[in-house]
Amino acid sequence: MTLKSGRDSCVAIFPRVENGHTVPAVETLYKFARALEVSMYQLLYDGEEPPGLPVSHNPKVSKDKAWGARGKDAFMLRNFSRLLGRIDAADRKLLFAMAQKMAGTR
Numbered sequence: 001m002t003l004k005s006g007r008d009s010c011v012a013i014f015p016r017v018e019n020g021h022t023v024p025a026v027e028t029l030y031k032f033a034r035a036l037e038v039s040m041y042q043l044l045y046d047g048e049e050p051p052g053l054p055v056s057h058n059p060k061v062s063k064d065k066a067w068g069a070r071g072k073d074a075f076m077l078r079n080f081s082r083l084l085g086r087i088d089a090a091d092r093k094l095l096f097a098m099a100q101k102m103a104g105t106r
Helices: 009-018 026-036 040-044 071-086 089-103
Strands: none
Touching: 026 040
């Protein structure tokens, strides 16, 4: 991780987090995930299978009304899923980097 982040101080935080002496900020977790080239949820998730889709506990939002459940959104989501499964890792990384830049996140 030091090589990717360019900082030696980054490694010093690992034992403090592991031993419960400090709680990293979301930004720090994001940097860890980027340096390790994993999704952020993988830092926090402890299961064998990937987590399922989030469930809305809002009674006004049913599963049929969730984004991507029906209509044009479902068509678009299926196409994104199918096409993202076909591209190679380098192109996927470039696409997500461009999307993050457009969204204004780092």
